[in-house]
Amino acid sequence: PPGKKVLIVYAHQEPKSLNGSLKSIAVEELSKQGCSVTVSDLYAMQFEPRATRNDIVGCLHNSEEFNYGVEAWEAYKRGCLSSDLIEEQKKVQEADLLIFQFPLYWFSMPAIMKGWMDRVLVQGFAHDFPNCYESGLLKNKLALFSFTTGGTREMYAKGGISGDIRYLLWPMQHGIMHFCGVKVLAPHICFAPEYVSEERRKEMLDAWAQRLKTLWKEEPINCSAEWYFK
């Protein structure tokens, strides 16, 4: 609805890919609804995935023994994180909804997106023990994982060779988003688009556009172990 802010964190190298189209459809449909949409196009930005000393501007809290988590936390409090991180944190802070759009790589997100999680969701900003899970610092936000797979739906069925697709959602949805207090909408999964017809791929794009029309009426999933492993 008008006024809602959406951040799409997008990780594909090729604009013409299905992931690229899914991203563009989301920008278009959500803009049409009056939402303000921002895209972090990680490959285009050459986003840095490595968590290093470069993320802290100026002096370290403890230069004798580098502890990334502690240093990033301290730097966040002092406003001394590198500018790319401050920029991404601003986008997250303003967003009502985070959409992660990516091809599944090895039962997870591509490294460039994992780096976004590792570096942006700093202690003090996204969580601050005991402020995690229900009291995570990003509560009142929503997240949605939208991705394509190499394997088929059958391979990712319960008892299938790759196991229930929900098994691999646990670290991403529960371990990252829920940990930060973000409520999670049902994932949007396009199975094996490389092995289906052009017509079927078109249907996949249409289904995403359709879903987006009523997205704001959706209830978050119950992000507990039961949802994933029952």
Next chain:
Amino acid sequence: PPGKKVLIVYAHQEPKSLNGSLKSIAVEELSKQGCSVTVSDLYAMQFEPRATRNDIVGCLHNSEEFNYGVEAWEAYKRGCLSSDLIEEQKKVQEADLLIFQFPLYWFSMPAIMKGWMDRVLVQGFAHDFPNCYESGLLKNKLALFSFTTGGTREMYAKGGISGDIRYLLWPMQHGIMHFCGVKVLAPHICFAPEYVSEERRKEMLDAWAQRLKTLWKEEPINCSAEWYFK
């Protein structure tokens, strides 16, 4: 035992860290046994985690629409992968045992190590459908995930706030290593080393050294859904 080859893929920024010590202990103990040990120190190598066009030397298979998986596969067959990947693949090819040593970041490995998985374990080299799982191309190798956590053992218990630690091992052990045909030894986990005494940390190091003495006698886990979710 003498003659065995071990590759340690190591992802920590600080040599003085517990992860750094765990890595050094493995090098020392396994060398003492007569193993030949190689370390890929990812941060020191400034290992590139991003899967991009730069991984393919020379012409693309399809320059109209960039598909990383297809391009890397084709480049592997033509011997046209970038030299850093060829180098890592050689190390993997020669190894009998892969040890992954890292601090858990967001229920998974740090992005720099995920990038190693994304870029090194190319189709044609590590798997080649239907050559996956039991017939993956890296069969007859062993892998072991050795990591430290921020959360305590209680948080990672079944029914604990972060869920059974085994839940988050599924994508790494089953989705990556088992998919490539690699047999998986029980993980080695140091829970919350930042919140324990210096004495307890010393015990953690001793326990790892002890385990390594009889490592080659261990049987792999049964890497099926039951092990993770039963």
